Amino acid sequence: MLILKTLFRLGPMHGYGIAQHIQQVSEDVLQVEEGSLYPALQRMLIKGWVTAEWGQSDHNRRARYYRLTPAGKKQLGVEISEFDKVMQAITRVIQPA
């Protein structure tokens, strides 16, 4: 969901950029091994949620940019609404009565 959301917000972006963004936005709370991003991106490619193409990065190097597909956008919607449901449930549980 984080990857989809990032791509939704930033538009086409390479793996490094996605990792940077997640790190910044979450203010370093979500610290995972950055490499685990790539198997996840592969799974999304298979599902057809993202497409990938080679482009030029800011530093003039070849980088692979991932772009959200319509199916990906739909999936993002699904995941956000499910996440919201879970969050609301948790909030209700932990709220002081």
Next chain:
Amino acid sequence: MEWPGELWRRLLFAFRRRQFDRDLEEEMRFHLDMKAREAGPAAARKVFGNAALFQEQSREAWGWIALDQLFQDLRYALRTMRQSPGFTVVVILTLALGIGVNTAIFSFVDRLLLRPLPFPQSDRLATLYFRLPWYPTPYSSLSYPSYVYYRDHNNVLAGLAAYADIQVNMRFGDDTETVPGEIVSANYFSVLGVAPVLGRAFLADEDAVPGRNAVVMLAAEFWRRRFGGDPAIVGRQVAINGVSFTVVGIVPADYTGLQLDRTARPILWVPTMMYPVAVPFGSEWDLRHLWGDEWLSATGRLKPGATLSQAEANFAQLTDRLKPIWRAEELDEKDKLNGLLLPANESRFPPASRGTVTRFLAMLMAVVALVLLIACSNVASLMLARAVKRQREIGMRLALGAGRARLARQLLTEGLLLAFAGGAAGLTVALLTARSLAGFQPFGLQLLLGTGIDSRVLAFAFGLSVLTGVVFGLIPLRQVSHIELARALKAEGLRRGPRSFGARNLLVVAQVALSLVLLAGAGLFVRTLRNAQAADVTRNPENVLLLKLDLTARRYDTARGQRFYSALLDRLHALPGVRSAAYVLVVPFGGWRGGTDIVPHPGDKPVQVDFNAVSAEYFQTVGIPLVRGRAFEARDREGAAGAAVVNEQLARRFWPGEDPIGKQIQLVQPTRLAEIVGVVRDGRFRGYRADVNPCFYVPLAQRYYSAMNLEVRTAVNPGRLVAAVRHEIQSLDRDLIVPEVQTLRSFRDAGLGQERLSAALLSGLGILATLIAAIGIYGVLAFAVAERTREIGIRMALGAASRQVMRSVLTDALALIGSGVAIGLVAALALVRFISSLLYGVASTDPAVYAGTAAILIAVGALASYPPARRASRVDPMVALRCD
């Protein structure tokens, strides 16, 4: 919902995997470089994690790991197969046998019972049958006017087509060939849904006036063979029965017709209204208006929405409305007629034979299923033995970190690979088996059995292979899941606990038991065949040529026919190598008998007895012994006093204790008196199961028939006289069709197809099964002895005599064989109840058969266990104790 796209993407990437790997690597390098620029290379690597692992995971996401592993497994399986070629060959051959015979029998079942006829929506086709209350089997024939009535007045069929088999002479240059064909109504091909591959089908107008439109369609196969597939065939002329016909179309090669009970595929079609040319006697009658001449069959296609029962009700009404017409035509027997519609798929051979055919096929299926069980248990026991041997290897691989699931998958791959190899080899076995079994004509009627391997049969063999492969793969699997690492790795691991050895013993017992069932069945059918052949009254029938002479189509009068018969006999007698020659009306074992009424004593009521017409030398020619009096002679000619020869049964029945010679019999139809001049030995004529009936013979010279069987006893190999006999016939009448010549023995054996097939198949399979069981016994014992080497060594060191050791091994073996035999006997006795109706002259519980079979199996088993027992007795205690 998304998966087709997903599959496509996976596939696409599978073909570009090198590209993919490069992309991923570059992408990750880019990531690391960027990170390193920001935080330094060491920190970058730390934050990024294990790059190799992530690459692996990415690949796995695409599903290539599975593919990789499959290839690895296949390579590994092939390597193991190569390492033990003996094991591989035995397993593949055993499976080939099991799968092959099953596939062969399945191809029969499929062709005869399961597969729909090769016409579009063949389940909508129904064939018209009639049943008479006093006649047990429905028949399908009807007259042309009846057909037209049903065709024009029913409201349930989209079309009703009529057809009949014909045999016609086709002339090619100077050559005349007798070819099979069909005479069909103009709508025949459109009702069936068959489109000509070239030209067109018949037009309604071409089937309107007798003899007017000489048009013909040819079979594609015939067109290719005779005319080289020339597309200019349409419009050409061919000569049929001396009349020139115009070819209008070519019928596709996969057309088989509605009926399978024929000897050859039809190769030409003419419209029904060409009956004056194509049907014998057709030119003398107006078949359009002849209600009594039932020469056609009719099959229709149901209208969309109409059900078979609605159609049948409609046809019942029509049949009732036809009855007054039939009555007016003095066809009184039709008053009680019931019309019924049978699905064409279920009436591709006479419905009367359906029960017999189904029962016989069921027996064959059961037999080959037994064979597959034996093959499976043999392979299973081989796999078990190998699994034990491979335990250390498997333990090693587990220790090195192989996942159990992965190992299981690999073993399954091995099992499947073996099974597929077995299945592929099994197709060859199937082809050969089907071909040789079809040669027996086992169904009591001529059936056109294609013996090719087609997609359905292939699918069956494939399914069977998968099934067996999974089963085999799973056997060593059980062992994998039980392996304890430490034990497997130590030499100790090779010493098995009792469990898998018990499993192997069970498999051997099962093999012995199944072999016994097959062998006992073989014994019963061999006895049946012997008894059936012994019931034949003729002697040395292999030296007698038999051919059917049908003068009917030549339209000789009686005098001319008799002249032809005697002139031919004179010519045949002059041939070197001919001992004697004669004519007979009803050939023994021909499937039918002649019957007629006689009045044995003046004033008695007429009695029906068997009846036959023969020429003078008949009894001598086929070897039926003359018991009293004389056979027919030249003096029993037309105009002389009526003579008759009777069998012993008739003499005993009507003149018990008296000499029948000189007694007079009164024949009822035609009324005449015949004096008994001789008595011959009893014989069965209809078939071996028939009762011996009272029977009398009259001389052919005094009772003319236009169709007789010619029998020629030869002093030399009868095959060498076939051409000469044909030549003599054709030099008397060039236009007479001389059908196939065979020996009396092959004619008789053709009628015993089912018995011969059962005996041959069960014997062959029984012997193979026994061999397999013997190999199994040998394997189990050899293995047990090898495992017990140390124990035996200790016992011998402690003073056991080698004979005692040998005896203990043999006792173990006999215990296995004995329990197998016991179980087999029980199983066989339980199963034979189902085949007792197929046996003849032997009880299904015949003690001799079972005792013999058990003795054979015990002897074979003892023989197979002797080498391992001997090896055990030769164990050198010192070597044994040192061996590990």
